[in-house]
Amino acid sequence: MKHGHWSIIALVVMFAVVATLFLVCPADAGKLEDAIAKTPVGAEAGKIDPKAPPGYLGIKGAPDPNLIYGFLWAIWVGWIFSSVGAFGGIMAGVGHITIFGLGDYAKTFKKTSPVMNKLLTDSIRVSNQFLVGLSALVSVTNYYRMGRLVLPLGICLAIGSIVGSILVPIFTAGQISLKAYIGYFGIAVFVIGAFLFYETTERGQRGKKEAKAAAQAFEAAHVKQAGKGAVDEKARGVRVLKWGLGRIIFSFYGVEFSFRPIVAVIGGFIIAAIASFLGIGGGFLFVPFLTSIAGLPMFLVAGTSALTVLIGMIVSIFSYMVIKGIPVYWTLIGAELVGIFIGSMIGPRTSKYIPDIWLKRIFVVLALYVGIRYCSKGFLGYSLIPPF
Amino acid sequence: MGHIQKHPRGLIMQVHPVYAVFDPYLIWFYRITDYPFVDFLIGTFVLSMIAVVIGEFTISLAFLANRKFIEKTTDEVVRYQNISVDAIEAGNKPAYKAANKVANEAFGRSFFMQIALSTAFLWPIPFALAWMSYRFADLEFGLLFTDHTVGYPFVFFPLYVGAYLLFKRVKYKIPYFRRIRRILDSSANRHREMRSFADLLPSKKKKTDIASGK
Numbered sequence: 001m002k003h004g005h006w007s008i009i010a011l012v013v014m015f016a017v018v019a020t021l022f023l024v025c026p027a028d029a030g031k032l033e034d035a036i037a038k039t040p041v042g043a044e045a046g047k048i049d050p051k052a053p054p055g056y057l058g059i060k061g062a063p064d065p066n067l068i069y070g071f072l073w074a075i076w077v078g079w080i081f082s083s084v085g086a087f088g089g090i091m092a093g094v095g096h097i098t099i100f101g102l103g104d105y106a107k108t109f110k111k112t113s114p115v116m117n118k119l120l121t122d123s124i125r126v127s128n129q130f131l132v133g134l135s136a137l138v139s140v141t142n143y144y145r146m147g148r149l150v151l152p153l154g155i156c157l158a159i160g161s162i163v164g165s166i167l168v169p170i171f172t173a174g175q176i177s178l179k180a181y182i183g184y185f186g187i188a189v190f191v192i193g194a195f196l197f198y199e200t201t202e203r204g205q206r207g208k209k210e211a212k213a214a215a216q217a218f219e220a221a222h223v224k225q226a227g228k229g230a231v232d233e234k235a236r237g238v239r240v241l242k243w244g245l246g247r248i249i250f251s252f253y254g255v256e257f258s259f260r261p262i263v264a265v266i267g268g269f270i271i272a273a274i275a276s277f278l279g280i281g282g283g284f285l286f287v288p289f290l291t292s293i294a295g296l297p298m299f300l301v302a303g304t305s306a307l308t309v310l311i312g313m314i315v316s317i318f319s320y321m322v323i324k325g326i327p328v329y330w331t332l333i334g335a336e337l338v339g340i341f342i343g344s345m346i347g348p349r350t351s352k353y354i355p356d357i358w359l360k361r362i363f364v365v366l367a368l369y370v371g372i373r374y375c376s377k378g379f380l381g382y383s384l385i386p387p388f
Numbered sequence: 389m390g391h392i393q394k395h396p397r398g399l400i401m402q403v404h405p406v407y408a409v410f411d412p413y414l415i416w417f418y419r420i421t422d423y424p425f426v427d428f429l430i431g432t433f434v435l436s437m438i439a440v441v442i443g444e445f446t447i448s449l450a451f452l453a454n455r456k457f458i459e460k461t462t463d464e465v466v467r468y469q470n471i472s473v474d475a476i477e478a479g480n481k482p483a484y485k486a487a488n489k490v491a492n493e494a495f496g497r498s499f500f501m502q503i504a505l506s507t508a509f510l511w512p513i514p515f516a517l518a519w520m521s522y523r524f525a526d527l528e529f530g531l532l533f534t535d536h537t538v539g540y541p542f543v544f545f546p547l548y549v550g551a552y553l554l555f556k557r558v559k560y561k562i563p564y565f566r567r568i569r570r571i572l573d574s575s576a577n578r579h580r581e582m583r584s585f586a587d588l589l590p591s592k593k594k595k596t597d598i599a600s601g602k
Contacts, residue, residue: 078507082501208489208490208493210486212486212490213486214482214483214486214487215468215471215472215483215486215487215489215490215491217483218471218474218475218480218483218486218487219467219471219474219487256481330514330515330517330518330521331514331515331518333514334511334512334513334514334515334518337507337510337511337514338507338511340507341450341507341508341511344501344507345450345453345454348454348457348461348501
């Protein structure tokens with residue numbers, strides 16, 4: 001990408017960071033110490049035992065997530081990432097919430113120390129976000145190769161994304177109980193599972209096969225036609241045909257495209273807010289949003305959506321960590337990164353033996369299981385499916 | 389940035405034995421001058437540089453181990469991206485949309501492969517931050533002209549970016565990385581070049597020619 005474009009992005013991020021600093025109240029460091037001070041002392045559940053060894057985040061008596069389990073779970077996450085694509089973030093979230101026992105620990109403080117319950121929930125949310133942020137960072141490095149056209153749309157999305165990513169931590173940090181969080185997490189899992197399910201249907205499969213056949217037919221015909229016929233010079237390049245808040249129409253090489261800026265800003269806000277709130281779904285939601293609602297061709301939006309998610313994640317993580325002082329268990333994150341790398345290396349090698357469609361079917365079933373379990377635990381207070 | 393303040397001590401996590409082994413060597417860089425803030429910057433910059441170098445080394449190993457798969461995946465992305473650009477050039481929107489759809493599928497596979505490679509580069513960062521948390525968790529830095537304070541990650545990340553940019557300039561003076569670059573270059577030369585939509589935009593010279601009626 002040209003230096004100018006990176007400068008624009010850097011300026012946008014800096015503006016968002018500075019705006020965050022001036023919009024929120026100062027002196028929020030020491031959140032964890034405050035929460036511990038407000039939690040009753042004792043050896044029972046929902047209390048902090050000062051004689052117990054320190055665990056997660058240094059809290060005495062807290063579970064100490066086993067780094068080996070974290071590493072192994074992350075291999076599973078990495079394998080999913082490279083085999084299926086979507087769903088890796090969900091599995092990472094499930095790891096933080098359920099597998100490492102952090103969710104159950106946070107739940108014990110629901111009545112005895114709601115402050116601690118909510119702080120631990122926020123710590124889990126931020127841990128989930130690092131993975132989303134990493135995905136966006138990787139995608140953005142590809143963005144510059146896609147061409148200049150996407151930057152204006154990216155800025156529209158980024159405006160909404162930044163606003164969503166600032167407001168969500170401000171209004172929700174310290175406000176969300178674990179029960180509510182896993183309920184909403186479960187809903188997001190259902191939505192993502194539905195997208196995966198569509199891709200396994202005959203309609204979803206047929207669309208992909210037709211696209212591939214059409215692209216290959218054009219490629220074969222184009223090679224034969226190369227050099228024949230002149231291109232109308234006046235049709236070269238981008239020509240804006242109509243400006244407006246409702247719709248911008250432009251032509252590129254005589255082919256018309258359009259997008260709705262207002263929809264882009266609002267969509268950027270909503271999706272960034274969801275990604276900031278839950279720590280999942282940012283990139284995954286942007287692509288179908290941009291292709292179906294904003295009306296842009298799919299390939300054009302890959303880098304654009306990633307850029308928006310990246311900016312949103314930087315602002316969101318900054319807001320949670322720096323402004324709100326939410327603590328993170330770094331060693332666990334590090335072990336997870338190593339595990340994800342190893343899993344991602346295994347995935348391509350096993351994908352030869354497992355058809356893509358069957359992998360997606362397995363994960364649709366898994367999405368149904370995780371979605372029902374988390375939604376019922378979150379909104380009903382108990383799980384409808386085992387383990388109860 | 390303003391002064392460093394001591395915050396009343398709260399928690400101490402049990403120091404993992406691995407960190408205890410490296411601690412005496414890492415903390416040495418934080419005790420070079422007698423100025424605390426300068427020492428903190430020097431020590432954190434050195435820590436960042438160590439994280440960058442280790443990350444560059446491990447990502448190069450990951451690349452060498454997965455070169456064929458990386459090349460195959462990248463080639464598929466480039467092929468369908470080029471078809472979509474060719475389709476635009478030919479004014480064929482249905483072909484463009486079809487190629488885009490396939491290119492996006494290929495991009496998705498390439499994307500997750502790159503996630504994997506990036507974890508091979510970034511994994512030292514959380515461990516560096518974890519070590520810093522044992523030593524500097526209670527430090528707060530006051531920001532000038534505001535009442536805000538920030539912690540050690542706020543200093544680490546910009547210094548990490550600086551260390552990365554500095555190492556990027558000197559990387560290819562190191563024989564090992566020069567060899568990796570030669571392998572990367574030979575890999576790029578064997579494969580088709582990716583066309584960008586920007587290639588279709590008229591160049592300045594052509595714009596001038598058109599404007600002057602040539």
